[in-house]
Amino acid sequence: MFEWITKRRKSATVPVVKTRTESAPRGTRVDLADMSPDLVSYLGQVAYFELAVFESLTRAISSAPSLGSKEGLTAAAGEVLAKHHGVVAELRALKVDPAAEMLPFAPAIDRFEKLSHGRDWFEMLLGVYLTAGFLDDFFIRLLAGLPTDVAKRLEVLLEPDRSAEVIVAELKAGIEADEKLASRLALWGRRLVGDTQLVARSALQMSGNRATDEERIEPVFTDLIAAHTRRMDGLGLTA
Amino acid sequence: MFEWITKRRKSATVPVVKTRTESAPRGTRVDLADMSPDLVSYLGQVAYFELAVFESLTRAISSAPSLGSKEGLTAAAGEVLAKHHGVVAELRALKVDPAAEMLPFAPAIDRFEKLSHGRDWFEMLLGVYLTAGFLDDFFIRLLAGLPTDVAKRLEVLLEPDRSAEVIVAELKAGIEADEKLASRLALWGRRLVGDTQLVARSALQMSGNRATDEERIEPVFTDLIAAHTRRMDGLGLTA
Numbered sequence: 001m002f003e004w005i006t007k008r009r010k011s012a013t014v015p016v017v018k019t020r021t022e023s024a025p026r027g028t029r030v031d032l033a034d035m036s037p038d039l040v041s042y043l044g045q046v047a048y049f050e051l052a053v054f055e056s057l058t059r060a061i062s063s064a065p066s067l068g069s070k071e072g073l074t075a076a077a078g079e080v081l082a083k084h085h086g087v088v089a090e091l092r093a094l095k096v097d098p099a100a101e102m103l104p105f106a107p108a109i110d111r112f113e114k115l116s117h118g119r120d121w122f123e124m125l126l127g128v129y130l131t132a133g134f135l136d137d138f139f140i141r142l143l144a145g146l147p148t149d150v151a152k153r154l155e156v157l158l159e160p161d162r163s164a165e166v167i168v169a170e171l172k173a174g175i176e177a178d179e180k181l182a183s184r185l186a187l188w189g190r191r192l193v194g195d196t197q198l199v200a201r202s203a204l205q206m207s208g209n210r211a212t213d214e215e216r217i218e219p220v221f222t223d224l225i226a227a228h229t230r231r232m233d234g235l236g237l238t239a
Numbered sequence: 240m241f242e243w244i245t246k247r248r249k250s251a252t253v254p255v256v257k258t259r260t261e262s263a264p265r266g267t268r269v270d271l272a273d274m275s276p277d278l279v280s281y282l283g284q285v286a287y288f289e290l291a292v293f294e295s296l297t298r299a300i301s302s303a304p305s306l307g308s309k310e311g312l313t314a315a316a317g318e319v320l321a322k323h324h325g326v327v328a329e330l331r332a333l334k335v336d337p338a339a340e341m342l343p344f345a346p347a348i349d350r351f352e353k354l355s356h357g358r359d360w361f362e363m364l365l366g367v368y369l370t371a372g373f374l375d376d377f378f379i380r381l382l383a384g385l386p387t388d389v390a391k392r393l394e395v396l397l398e399p400d401r402s403a404e405v406i407v408a409e410l411k412a413g414i415e416a417d418e419k420l421a422s423r424l425a426l427w428g429r430r431l432v433g434d435t436q437l438v439a440r441s442a443l444q445m446s447g448n449r450a451t452d453e454e455r456i457e458p459v460f461t462d463l464i465a466a467h468t469r470r471m472d473g474l475g476l477t478a
Contacts, residue, residue, distance in 0.1 A: 051313065058297035067345060068338035071327065074290065074320060081317050088310065099307035106306060 032220055035204045035213070036145025043091050044101030045109075045203055046139050046158070050084035051102070052113045053132045060124050072166040079163040080132070086157040090150060112199050116192055122174045122181060123188050126235075129167045130189055131196045134228055136160040138200040141220050160227070171235050186237040193228050193239075197221065271459055274443045274452070275384025282330050283340030284348075284442055285378050285397070289323035290341070291352045292371045299363050311405040318402040319371070325396040329389060351438050355431055361413045361420060362427050365474075368406045369428055370435045373467055375399035377439040380459050399466070410474050425476040432467050432478075436460065 036042060057077045064070035091098040116127040137160045143151040175182045200221075206213050232239035275281060296316045303309035330337040355366040376399045382390040414421045439460075445452050471478035 051310070054313070055297070055301055058294070058301070062294055062297070066338070067342055068336075071290070071338050071341070074293070074323060078317075078320050078324065081313060081320065084313060085317065097307075099305070099310050102310070103306055 032141050032204065032216065033145035035206070035216065036142040037203065037205055039146050039150065040091070040094060040096055040101055041104075042139075042142060042146060043087055043094075044098075044103075045105040046154075047084060047087040047091060047098060048102040048105045048109050049135060049139075050080055050087060052109050053128060054080045054084055056113060056117070056124065056128045060121065060128065063121055063124075065121060069170055072170070076163040076166050083136075083157055087154070090153070108199070108202060112195060115195050118188065122171060122185060125167050125171055126185050126188055127192060129161075129164055129171070130192050130228060130231060131199075133160045133164065133231055134193070134196045134224055135200060137224055137227055138203075138220075141224075142203070161231075168234060175236060182237060185235070186232070186239075189228075189232050189237055189239065193225065197224075200224070271380050271443065271455065272384035274445070274455065275381040276442065276444055278385050278389065279330070279333060279335055279340055280343075281378075281381060281385060281442075282326055282333075283337075283342075284344040285393075286323060286326040286330060286337060287341040287344045287348050288374060288378075289319055289326060291348050292367060293319045293323055295352060295356070295363065295367045299360065299367065302360055302363075304360060308409055311409070315402040315405050322375075322396055326393070329392070347438070347441060351434060354434050357427065361410060361424060364406050364410055365424050365427055366431060368400075368403055368410070369431050369467060369470060370438075372399045372403065372470055373432070373435045373463055374439060376463055376466055377442075377459075380463075381442070400470075407473060414475060421476060424474070425471070425478075428467075428471050428476055428478065432464065435467075436463075439463070 037045070054077060057073060057080055061070050061073045061077060064073060088098045091101055112131075116131050118124040118127045136158045140155055140158050140160070143155055146154075171185070175185065201217070204213075204217065229239040276284070293316060296312060296319055300309050300312045300316060303312060327337045330340055351370075355370050357363040357366045375397045379394055379397050379399070382394055385393075410424070414424065440456070443452075443456065468478040
């Protein structure tokens with residue numbers, strides 16, 4: 001298992017960096033550096049978020065319709081747990097108590113987690129896939145404002161959509177077997193992206209000047225929504 | 240996280256081997272080799288058992304009374320998930336479908352898992368700790384009947400009580416804060432050991448000669464129960 005993760009990780013940075021470079025409009029720097037929270041707050045929030053994603057996945061594992069699906073999802077759960085433990089290790093290295101630093105972010109993320117839970121197993125899976133993909137991507141954009149060494153480690157650690165192929169395969173199989181599911185999931189995906197953006201915004205340190213803030217945020221969110229649309233497209237869903 | 244697991248693993252084999260050698264009565268060989276199921280059945284059963292332990296732990300994580308407890312238990316969940324994935328990798332190496340090989344063992348283990356679930360968070364934790372400790376230990380005893388190379392890998396992988404110190408600390412803190420809990424948990428622990436032995440017995444290939452079988456099983460179960468008693472003692476509970 002560990003070699004497998006290491007192998008995946010090694011090949012992990014490339015697409016992330018690529019996306020960022022490719023999608024930055026010419027001459028504009030897509031940078032949220034001066035809107036990043038302080039390092040400890042950042043780590044506390046990301047650690048709690050990954051823990052919440054892990055818990056969502058374990059619920060999807062417990063209620064999986066078949067043993068094959070259950071077994072497949074454990075790989076994704078392992079990857080998310082590794083993200084959580086990686087961020088917790090950064091907090092420990094700073095000699096702070098991970099639980100204490102996660103605590104302030106628990107209510108908002110729990111509320112969001114409840115909202116994105118979905119009404120059945122497929123909505124649950126789509127919820128995890130889309131919100132974790134979007135927010136991992138978003139948290140990576142904030143790394144520019146953090147110390148370089150930590151930022152480098154976290155960029156590899158937080159790679160979006162790692163192990164998501166299992167989830168994508170389950171969703172595709174479900175959509176193929178039931179054509180009504182596609183329109184229901186498309187609707188659900190469109191609803192999720194709104195709430196997810198609110199969570200991302202709440203993590204930003206706003207300057208107080210609304211116009212300047214929006215000008216800075218807008219190109220990044222355009223990128224993140226483009227990635228969201230690609231995830232929806234990949235499932236054959238209209239974003 | 241990974242270096243940490245690797246480090247723990249490296250120091251893992253010694254106590255297991257020691258216990259086995261020490262506790263074998265002089266002149267008797269504590270050996271269940273010819274009662275071992277075939278390799279694929281063995282792996283299917285162990286893989287499903289570790290998956291069930293993981294699911295129990297994720298329930299304990301979701302219902303943890305504090306964020307500190309929740310965070311602590313994720314380490315134990317990661318270790319159990321690594322056991323599950325390690326056994327699944329052995330099944331894949333044999334070119335069989337892990338889910339198909341786990342399936343025959345699902346009903347019995349699910350039934351056992353429900354029985355050992357407990358009525359509250361502390362009983363849930365004690366249930367995971369005692370049954371996983373006992374059965375990991377038992378499954379290691381069956382390795383003598385399997386091919387040497389696989390047996391060697393699994394002996395390291397299945398080390399009982401790895402990461403259990405988090406669970407032990409939670410249980411001790413609970414017992415200290417509520418004296419009634421100790422007697423309730425002692426009762427629960429005594430009940431669990433009976434059901435756990437039945438699960439272990441069901442994994443054995445009996446020869447049909449009851450007297451011979453019992454003669455062979457008895458010293459092993461004496462060892463396993465002694466380890467169970469040490470776990471109970473360590474918590475200050477009367478076994």
